Amino acid sequence: MAGSLCVVFILLLSYHGSHGILRFASYYGDHMVLQKSPERAVLWGYGPEGAQVTLLLSGPIKQKASAVNVKEGIWHVTLDPVKAGGPYNVTVVTESGNATLMDVLFGDIWLCGGQSNMQFNMTQVFNSSEELAIAEEYPHVRVFMAALKQSTVELADLVDVEIPWSVPSKDSVAGFSAVCWLFGRYMYKNLQYPIGLVESCWGGTPIEVWSSSRALQKCGLLDVFEELEGPQLNSVLWNAMIHPLLNMTIKGALWYQGERNANYHQDKYNCSFPTMIDDWRMAFHEGSGGQTAPDFPFGFVQLSTYQRGTMNEGFPNIRWHQTADKGYVPNAQMQRTFMAVALDLPDKTSPYGTIHPRDKQDVAFRLTLGARAVAYHEKGVPFLGPFPEQILYSGFYVYINYDQTISYTSSNYTFEICCSLDPAQCGPQSQWVPSPITQWSPTTLKLRTYLCPLPAVVTAVRYAWRDWPCDFKACPIYSANKVLPAPPFLIHLRPGNI
Structure with a gap:
């Protein structure tokens, strides 16, 4: 030490x-x-x-x-x-x-954090040459990047700067976060006033290194340590790359992280992520002397895909935990948050590995929808994909009633039911089986349950619970205009919905 x-x-x-x-x-x-x-x-x-x-x-x-x-x-x-x-x-x-x-311009400042998919830069995206060629057309969207540094103590200032504040050009934006830049560019076109983008992220990092010790303590992670590549100790990037920024007044934050936690304290992410958000909000509010809102808007990208055909549930579990196990945001535990669903944007030929899809344009666009609705209170902006508002189980069929009109494409395995001998649970000994769709309407799906072997009963229903649930923009359920994919869900059937 x-x-x-x-x-x-x-x-x-x-x-x-x-x-x-x-x-x-x-x-x-x-x-x-x-x-x-x-x-x-x-x-x-x-x-x-x-x-x-x-x-x-x-x-x-x-x-x-x-x-x-x-x-x-x-x-x-x-x-x-x-x-x-x-x-x-x-x-x-x-x-x-x-x-x-x-x-110097006055506008809105957005902090962009996370791991490699946030760090993924503009030279790596689809159509990168065309995207970079138009960067200079947005002189009021300015970029700044913190250097990759870590510390065992909280620092008052950044140790180093990778990209000083810059007017956008092909060269200044090339090495900058694609999700962050595209979000800023899209938001500028909507808001028509300056946007400041601050990138502070590091590939391959778990959420524990970005969280303060007080946040980790709330989730029982303060004294937990396992050997990692890259930054290894709890809080070292919070100390060196977030804490120094606390005095800055910001509008909101964007976050793209979670892949590393798919096999590192996965079961704690439903605590560590919402707790980190709350802690950042408190710290930025106090650090700015009350100028940054105590509940500033926080947008994040739900994990995309990694390994096609795998039955590993690490990615599906993290996607669920990213919403505090609710399946959607905002919710009671994660207020003033918004989410870009990305599980329908796989990239099997990505030269950077399938864990790094190149389509960051759709990711950024979906984030802007959430920002417009949650951060800027714009009325009539659809930013949530379809989600069940009621599930009914009749014995032979499960009926899923959605909260909005859906666009549906047939799929044989995306919906699954949990068959259990214990009506009260869906546990380790239970069996998940595909549930074919037999009928659908603009807001309701009817699923068959005959594949449950007797005397087992259906105790839960889940959707898109795979690492790679569908091909590019080809998941079964979208919003009526086919813009927003339905997020994955796992819903246990209780007496009220059986």
Whole structure:
């Protein structure tokens, strides 16, 4: 532990140098986006101890923030709310010097985290050349990427920066997260004001390294450790790549992770994921002095696919746990969240491995639907695929009543029933068998149950409970307009629905 602390101290000294120099923290820079009104942007940095710092905003409007003193080498300033737009210059001044950020815009900042499918960059997606060629057409969508660093203690600032705040171009966007960039681009077309995108992710990482110790403690994971490749210790990426960002005012977060937990503390993910969301919200709210909303919107991608034909239930189980075992979001445990279902976007010829599908355009588009509805309260935006609102079991048939009109394509194995000798459970000794669909209407499916061997009875129904449940955009159930796939579900039959 002592050796790790020394490494962290040396890294911080090599990056930041002396705190006596007046400057901004690592993730502020020319071309950046600051959070627009009604929230208030927070800026901070370093300066001579005891010096009085004044911050000046110049551009479409002018603002002079109240002077603050440098304490323990650090200053913090919270601006009055600023409407979307720009460009602005932001200058901090002391008696002995000044520092200026140029070409600053005000808009919405989205933090993008997770593992390799979030890290998957724009050179790797389908039609990458065409996508990169139009990047410069979106000069108000700005990007920033934290460098891959880890720490055994919580850091106040980033150790290093991989991509400083940049105006989009073919070169500046090439190595940036595809899901994050495409989401930002699509949202800009809808909102028509600046979007700031902050990428902080690392491939092959479990959720435990992105969670604080207090969050892990709530799920009984604080003292659990197993050898991993890459970042290995609990909280090391929370410490180095998330905690330093807490002072920044943000609009919301996007997350694409879970593959690594398909075989690492899988059974805890229904706790660790929603708990991490709650913890990030609390920490960003406190870190920004109350400017980031305490329930800021959090969007995530439900796991896509990995191994075709496998009966391994790691991916299906994580998909379920990503919703706190409800099957859909938002729900009571995961409020102000939204989800992009991706199990119908497999890529069997991906040169980056089947676990890395190249179609990130549909993923990002589905996230934008959720953001428009949940984060921006846009009315009439469908963002949820069909989900059962009632399941009835008659003895020979199961009737699934959906919460919306569906588009249905025949499938022989996507629906399964649990046949159990114990009507009260579907346990390890139970048998899952295909349940053919015999009849359907715009909102109801009728499933046959005759494959259950007597005296077993049907105790549960599940849908798309496979790693790779269907071919590309060819799952059985979609929304009426065929845009949104139905998420997987596992529903136990209780007296109310038998």
